[in-house]
Amino acid sequence: MKALVTRNTGSWYTVRSEDGKYIDCKIKGTFRLKGIRSTNPVAIGDWVDVDVPTSATTQEQTPFIYNIYDRKNYIIRKSINLSKQSQIIAANVDQAFLVITVAHPQTSTTFIDRFLASAQAYRIPVILLFNKIDLLNAEQKEYQDSLISVYGKIGYECIEISATNPDSVEVLGSRFKDKMSVLSGHSGVGKSTILNHFITGYQQKTAEISDAHDQGVHTTTFAEMFEARGGYLIDTPGIRGFGTFDFEREEIGHYFIDIFQYSKQCRFSNCTHTHEPGCAVLQAIEDGHIAQTRYNSYLSMLGDKDENRYREKL
Numbered sequence: 001m002k003a004l005v006t007r008n009t010g011s012w013y014t015v016r017s018e019d020g021k022y023i024d025c026k027i028k029g030t031f032r033l034k035g036i037r038s039t040n041p042v043a044i045g046d047w048v049d050v051d052v053p054t055s056a057t058t059q060e061q062t063p064f065i066y067n068i069y070d071r072k073n074y075i076i077r078k079s080i081n082l083s084k085q086s087q088i089i090a091a092n093v094d095q096a097f098l099v100i101t102v103a104h105p106q107t108s109t110t111f112i113d114r115f116l117a118s119a120q121a122y123r124i125p126v127i128l129l130f131n132k133i134d135l136l137n138a139e140q141k142e143y144q145d146s147l148i149s150v151y152g153k154i155g156y157e158c159i160e161i162s163a164t165n166p167d168s169v170e171v172l173g174s175r176f177k178d179k180m181s182v183l184s185g186h187s188g189v190g191k192s193t194i195l196n197h198f199i200t201g202y203q204q205k206t207a208e209i210s211d212a213h214d215q216g217v218h219t220t221t222f223a224e225m226f227e228a229r230g231g232y233l234i235d236t237p238g239i240r241g242f243g244t245f246d247f248e249r250e251e252i253g254h255y256f257i258d259i260f261q262y263s264k265q266c267r268f269s270n271c272t273h274t275h276e277p278g279c280a281v282l283q284a285i286e287d288g289h290i291a292q293t294r295y296n297s298y299l300s301m302l303g304d305k306d307e308n309r310y311r312e313k314l
Contacts, residue, residue: 005046005065006225006232013042013065015050025050028064042068044223044234045091045180073122075182090182090223090234093122097172099129099185099194102144103136107186109147113297115184116156117255121247127157127175131190134162150291154258163190169197177230184236195235198228252301253281258290259298273298 007014015023027042042065049067074091098115100107119126128151130144148158162168183191225234253259253273259281267278284290
C-alpha cells in the first residue's frame with residue numbers, strides 16, 4: 001500500500017493511505033540514503049510502501065514501512081546530538097514558510113541565510129513571515145524594516161503578521177491549497193499559534209518566552225503534517241542551529257542568490273569571494289549592493305568545512 005508519512009515520533013510513524021486512512025507503523029529493516037548521513041531515514045512528506053497485515057491470524061500485526069519513493073527535494077539540518085549527522089526536516093516540499101521574530105526571541109540573520117541557502121539548493125521557494133509585529137518598539141520596527149529591505153531586494157517575499165490576530169494571519173490561508181508546505185523557525189517565534197489558526201479541532205501547545213534567556217521553549221517535540229485549506233502543512237520542532245550538509249564547498253555561493261548574481265562577473269571562475277583580485281562580489285559589497293550580513297553568513301558557511309560537513313568531491 002502506498003501512503004504519505006504524516007507523523008514521526010522517533011520509533012513510530014503515522015501514514016495516510018491514498019484512500020484517506022491513517023495507519024501507525026514502524027520501519028522494516030535498515031534504510032540507507034545515498035550521500036546523506038541522516039538520523040531519520042523516513043521523513044515527514046515521504047511517500048512510502050507499507051505492508052499491512054490482512055489476516056486476523058497473522059502473528060505480526062504491526063504494519064511496516066518497507067520502501068521509500070525517490071524524493072524531489074528535502075530540507076535538512078544538523079542533528080542535535082550528532083555533529084556529523086543530519087536530520088531531514090521534511091521531504092517533497094512545495095514551499096517553506098520561515099517564521100522570523102526580531103525580538104522575543106531574536107532570529108539571527110545567520111540562521112535566516114543558512115535556511116535560505118539550504119532551501120535554494122533544493123529549489124524550495126521560501127516565504128519569510130515576520131511575526132509579532134504588534135510587540136515591536138520603534139527601534140525594533142526600524143531593524144525589521146531593514147531586514148525586509150535586504151531580503152525583498154534579493155527577491156524573497158516578506159510578510160508581516162501578528163499570529164495572535166486572526167485577521168492578520170488569515171492572509172496565509174489561500175497559499176496552502178494543493179501544496180506541501182513546511183512551517184519552520186526558532187522555538188518561540190509563533191509557529192504553533194499560526195498552526196492553531198488553520199487546523200480545525202486541534203490545538204498545539206504554546207508557551208511563553210523564557211525571561212532568563214529570551215529564547216523560545218520547545219512545545220513541538222516531533223514533526224507532524226496536518227491537512228490545511230486544501231493542502232498539507234508540516235509543523236516542525238523549533239530549530240536553534242542550522243548546519244549545512246550535502247554541499248560541496250565551491251557550491252555555497254550558488255545558493256546565495258545575490259552573491260551568485262555578481263559572481264558571474266568575477267575575473268576568476270573559481271573565485272571564493274574572499275581575497276581574489278577582480279572579485280565582483282567584494283566590489284558589490286563595497287558598493288552596497290550585497291548586504292554585509294549576507295556576506296558574513298556566506299563566510300560562516302565556508303567555515304563549516306573545518307567540521308567536515310561537506311561531501312567529498314568524487
